[in-house]
Structures are given as C-alpha cells and as structure tokens.
Amino acid sequence: MSEALTASRVRVCGIVQGVGFRPFIFQLAEKCRLYGHVANTSSGVDIHVEGAPSRIEAFIDAISAQAPPLAQITAVDARRVDPGHYTEFNITPSRREEGRSALISPDVSICTDCLNELRDPQDRRSGYPFINCTNCGPRFTIIDDVPYDRPKTSMRHFRMCAPCQTEYDNPRDRRFHAQPNACDDCGPQVILEGPNGGVCKGADAVSTTARLLADGKIVAIKGLGGYHLAVDATNDAAVARLRRRKQREEKPLALMAPDLDVIRTFAYIDADEVEVLTSPQRPIVLLRKRRPNAIAPMVSPRNAWFGVMLPYTPLHYLLLAHGFTALVMTSGNLSEEPIAIANADARERLAPIADALLTHDREIYLRCDDSIVRKTDGVTRFLRRSRGYVPVPVFLRRRQPSVLACGAELKNTVCLTKQDRAFVSQHIGDLENLDTYAFFQATIDHLQRVLDITPEILACDMHPDYLSTRYAQERDDLPLVQVQHHHAHVVSTMAENHLEGRVIGLAFDGTGYGPDGTIWGGEVLIAEAGDFERAAYLTPVPMPGSAAAIKEPWRMAVSYLAHTFDDRCYDVDIPFLSTVERRRAEVLVAMGRQGLNAPLTSSLGRLFDGIAALIGLRHRVAFEGQAAMELEMTIAAGDDGLYDFGWKTVGESRRIEIAPIIEGVVADLSQGVSGARISRRFHTTLSALFAALCDEIRSHTGLDRVVLSGGVFQNAVLSTELARRLEQSGFQVYTQRLVPANDGGLSLGQALAAAAIWEGKN
DSSP states (O other), X not given: OOOOOEEEEXXXXXXXXXXXXXXXXXXXHHHTTOEEEEEEBSSSEEEEEEEOHHHHHHHHHHHHHTOOTTOEEEXXXXXXXXOOOOSSEEEOOOBOOSSOOOOOOOOBOOOHHHHHHHHOTTSTTTTOTTOOOTTSBOOGGGBOSSSOOGGGBGGGGSOOOHHXXXXXXXXXSTTTTOTTOOOTTTSXXXXXXXXXXXXXXXXXXXXXXXXXXXXXXXXXXXXXXXXXXXXXXXXXXXXXXXXXXXXXOSSOOOEEOSSHHHHTTTBOOOHHHXXXXXXXXXXXXXXXXXXXXXXXXXXXXXXXXXXXXXXXXXXXXXHXXXXXXXXXXXXXXXXXXXXXXXXXXXXXXXXXXXXXXEEESSOOSSOOOOOEEEEETTEEEXXXXXXXXXXXXEEEEEEEOOEEEOOOSTTBOOEEEEEEEEEEXXXXXXXXXXXXXXXXXXXXXXXXXXXXXXXXXEEXXXXXXXXXXXXXXXXXXXXXXXXXXXXXXXXXHHHHTTXXXXXXXXXXXEEEEOTTSSEEEEEEEEEETTEEEEEEEEOOEEOTTTTHHXXXXXXXXXXXXXXXXXXXXXXXXXXXXXXXXHHHXXXXXXXXXXXXXXXXXXXXXXXXXXXXXXXTSOSSOSSTTHHHHHHHHTOOSSOOOOOOOOEXXXXXXXXXXXXXXXXXXXXXXXTTOOHHHHHXXXXXXHHHHHHHHHHHHHXXXXXXXXXXXXXXXXXXXXXXXXXXXXXXXXXXXXXXXSSOSSGGGHHHHHHHXXXXXXHHHO
C-alpha cells in the first residue's frame, strides 16, 4: 500500500545563498521523488516539498548531511502544510520579506573544478581570469543588497552570453545561479596600463604583467577585495624599491607562492598549516623560515617567519604559472591608508608606487584585506580576520539587543549584533587619518544595509581621543554605552566561548584607557558581561614622551630602570646604558617624576618593549609590536628558571611588582647572560607569576574559569605556557579562535558588554 501524500514547508537558515544551495535542493528533491518548489528569501531558503512521508523525512535529513561545501546551515525548520498537488519541482524567483536574516557568503578561492577548466586548453574558459561557479569566487565584496541575486551585485553590468545564460538557468549545472558567472565573451576583462602609457587586455595583459614582474617592476594588481602591490619576491632590489615607495620600513611583506612544494623550499609547513593554507579562505599563514632560502632578505628582515598564502583567484594562478618562486603581494596602499579598490583611486594613489596597473572592470563594493593567521598548538589564531571569513557571524549564547560597537583605534573593526549573531566586520585598520575614517563609516553603512540591522544601542571605547569614540559621541540618535577597553577584551573571549557569569580575565596589551585616567594593559579582572573589578595590575610606570615611548622602546627601558634603581639607574653596569646618552636618560627620568608628557602605564606590552631594549634587540620600532615579536623570536629552548616576582595588596586590588623582574634581568646582563636565555626566563616568569596570581584569586573567589585576551596573547610562547600552567592547576582556560585576541576582536566584546550594561540599567 503506497504512503499517503503529505507536504512540508522547510525553512533553512545560514549561509545558503550564492553557494549552490537551490540546485542542491532541486537535485535532492528529484532524487527523493518529491515535488514542490524552492526560493531564496530575505531570511534564507524556503522549500515546499510534497510526497510520501518517508521520502520527505529522508529529504530533510539530507539537507544538513549533504549540503554544498560552502554552505553553513544554522537552522532547518520543518512543519506540515497542506499539499499543493504539484507535478514537478521548480526553482522559483527570490522573495523579499520583512526582517531579513539571510547570511552572506564570504569571498572564497577558486575551486578545483574551475582551476582544472582554467588550465584546460580545450575548455571555453581556458585562461579566463574570472572563471567561477557556485562553489567559488567573489561574494561579499561584490554584493550591494540581499537576496543575493545578480542585479544586486557588481555583475549586473555584464549581460551573459547565450552559453553562460544556459548554464545559469540549468539547475543541474554547477553554475546555476552563480551570480558572478561569465566568460571571456561576456564578462569582466583584465587591462594592463603599462609603464609607458600603453594598454593591453586579456591574455596579453597577463603575460606582459608577468614579464614586468620578472624584470623587477612593481605592479598594482586588482584582486577580490582590493589592490595588491606585487614584485618578484626573489629580487631584493625590487623589494627594497617597493618598501621605499610604499613607506613601509621593516614590517614583513606577504608572499604568494604557486603551490605547497614551492613553499617548502623556503618555509617549514606542518599538516595543520597545510590544512589552513589550502582551505577555501586562503589566509596568509605565518610559517617559520628555512635557511638558506631564495626569498629576498628585505621581505621579512630580522624575522623568523614569512607570511605566506596560496593563490586564490584565477588571475593569481595565471600569473604564478610564469615560473615565479613567489610574489610579494602586499596591500595596495601607502602605509596607514586603506587599500585601493576603485580603478580611478588606484591610478591616483598607487601611481607614485607602481610602475604599472593590472586592473579590471568588475567593481569592488567593499574593500577586504587578506586575513592573517598563525597556528598555535594545532589551533588557528587570527591576527587579522577579513577576506574569506567576513561576514560569517559569531553565534552567541542567547539573543541580544541590536548593538553597533565601534571598536578601538588600532586594528579597528566594528561589530553589529542581531538576535543571537554578532557580525564582526573585516579589518578596517588604524583610525589615524580621514581616509580610514571614511572607510570605517562606509563599512558601518554597508553592513547595516546588507545585514538589515537597525541598531538600538551604540557602544564605544572610553578613550576620549579615539575617532571611533568621537563618531559614537557625535551621533545623537541612539543611547551610548562606553565600555572599558580591557573589559571589552575579556568579554570578547567570553562571547565566542558562550560564557556567562563571572570569570578571571587576563587582558594584556599595549594601550587601553583606564577609568583612573592612566594607561592600562597588564590587567587581571574579575569580570562578567555587564561589570568588572580590577583584581590585579602591573605597577604603573611613566611612559616618557607618551606615544614616543611606543615607537622608541629604549624610553621604556630607562623608565623601568629608574623605577627599580632610582638615582642609581645611571650606574647600572649593563651594555644598554652605553648606547644611551646620559643627558637624554636624565631628561626622561625627570619627565616621569614630574609627570610631564609621561602618563603612567600598567601595560604588559610596554614591559615587553622595555625588556627587548634592555637586552639590545630594539631601541626603535618600525611597526607596532615589533620589539615584543623579536623578544619572542629570540627565546632560547629549555628551562632557565625564574626571576623573582610578587605582588602587594593595595586597597581591594593587587599591585604586581615589576622591580624584582628588572633586577633579575639586570643581574643576568651584568654577568653576560645571552639575550636568548633572558627572554626564556622572562617568558617563564610571566607564566608562573600569572598562574600563581590566578590561584590566589581563586582561593578568595572560588572562580576557576580564566579567559585570555589582548594583543600580548599573540605571543605563542606566553599564551601556550600560561594556558598549560593554568590547566595543570585545575583551571578551565578559554582563548580566542573566532576573532583576533588583539584589538581586531575588541568590537565583539564591546557589543556584548554594552548590551549587558544597558539591560542592567533598564
């Protein structure tokens, strides 16, 4: 006896648009012998199926189990409805609804099928730089609105030819409703604007670009989320010229290599790193250098690591096929400016840097830098979360009021929350100029539109001089909640780990505005989402010259010596003092004692800087965190013991004494101990100190959950060793994996802290 006809309406939420989901449903319905229809909506995908109950059940089970590779399903909701007595299954036009909640796919790398076609001389898209299908290609950077359909993307300017239209209309083709679908006859074209004003297109543009790069020229190349500046990575003169023109003194430059075998000639790769390198997101991965190697020393000077990525667009593969070991592919901008995305802007801003421009006529609607990750103990940690990952949300423990969090000043991101989702933006950069501030504002406007989020609350940092704070304060349409910097760091880790209630939070970074008007950065907090107390902190010392002390770590070294040895600091017998003019040191000490342009700081980041300067690594840095990075890289293997450490109770808090650590470092230097061994002992001491401190706090509070956040935890040695000590002492340790531990993840914590603070007051 045959089963009775029944029907179900199935709503699927998540990243289910632009990823081949409707043709997948179409083919699945045919396989299960079901009838009905499927459509994109503003909330996701809506399906009506009817047939035998057992077949509908199998169909629903297969939706999550067999979904396309780029789909990320967050919910499948099915309910019985009346049959419509359909005789076939169709894909129907997209529907716009109130309360949009559809998720947008990030940009992803070219898939294997498209890459094979790109390399196949017999394929009609052979060598076409914009080949793509529903499993790959641009998404986020070309979309202007949802539902994700071609008229709402920058592909609306390109009318498909008959063969492309046939693919687009065929539910059994992998290019069915692939919105960027095109070919050489109907789609975007690459154009090379050469060094002498000449212009060429198509395959000639690619081959000529390769020749220019091989000749040592700098070429600005338009990618998915903006322009790169490219040179041959084995040509030291070309790399030096790029650094000079780009005004990027020493910060490492990203590399793009053709395949894993080539990468292995200049860097070490383990299985975990291979997995990330070859993922559809194609981030830049930090890899330890092989020595010797063919890469120009100027690519990553005085650094043990290369930042390396594999090609992720067809154009990248076409260029690298010309025999390059690697290309430098650094952001297309002057230092501190946003990357160029518009062709006219690139011609104007990149002309002083690039010898030629390899551009194309598909618009980029929103810039999106390359993501940067580092594998630590098998876990992928973000240094920068951007292309390939944004706008995938962080899913929260519970629904939240809609908040717009404006982030910090450095490594800025913004965060918008909606229901149980937090959308952290792509990397915006340092808000130190009007161009970046305009990008910040454009990002907010774009995300609010494509995510259909109308914020109810504004959140920002407490620092009065941040441009992000000023933006929030100048808006008078929403209630404003200012969140302390390190509280936001702690809540950021809590958010992605779904923690509620009180925790011990270790928030270590370079700079954060404290409620007492000093600069915090070595903080142990007892925190929950809506409140915190300062349980312990590093002894504050002056920052002589304020921001100058960040760029010149020798100033912090002098300050720590003066704090530890007072007037005897000039007579300490260490090599460092022979490199500092005594009169200059005396001026700095006087500034600190008189409080003249020398704010107090409890920053652990500044302590790292000071130790790096004391052992002779860095008197001056060319980019933020450089001294601390080199201190980590110089560390010796083994166990060299500990420096003395301790803390004193001050009111209801604990002040961690710095002097014993400085005394120990100075004693080692006086005895000729190597900087590598001092770095080893310093890192071990910090791990032991904070583990012991957490143990004492637990004895008074009963708290056994510790969360780690802040830019200092990008230090793999400290983060790994401290976590292990804490776990060995019975603590549950929570770290960040979904957003960066640095200020790039701060907006997430701001959003949740602001919501909790607001709810607590209302």
